[in-house]
Amino acid sequence: METKPNPLHQVPRLDGQLCFALYSTSLAMSKLYRKLLRQLGLTYSQYLVMMVLWENNDLTVSEVGERLFLDSATLTPLLKRMEQAELITRVRAVSDERQVIISLTAKGDRMRADAALLPEAILGATRCNADDVVSMKNQLNALRASLMQSV
Known part of the structure; x- marks a missing residue:
């Protein structure tokens, strides 16, 4: 009789990890913001x-x-x-x-008008519609709240 390996004892795969998906997405978002914010000097x-x-x-x-x-x-x-x-x-x-x-x-207050253009540029880069972005943001906020209760 063959024994199946216990999934709890397997080394986790990088691409299967939520933490890596969040981390790598955050890096990509940061790179985009860095490019856009360079114009503002921020x-x-x-x-x-x-x-x-x-x-x-x-x-x-x-x-x-x-x-x-x-x-x-x-x-x-x-x-x-x-x-x-x-x-x-x-x-x-x-x-x-x-x-x-x-x-x-x-x-600092005068920068507000130039910065107001950033959200539209970010939305365009996501290639998502506004409703999808709002939904993702709400899910991430809920995830953060849950994680904060665990630390």
């Missing part, structure tokens, strides 16, 4: 910070970090570079000097 991380501030200006570092799932140790050097580029200001809060308020400069 990195992808800087673009994310700008998007948060375009939605709600004058936020604390921790509020920006919560929105982007980044800790202040990761965010602070990024914000310093953005301040040197005159995109944002960082000012200690009067009510609590432990808090630093991040605000857009006029230069």
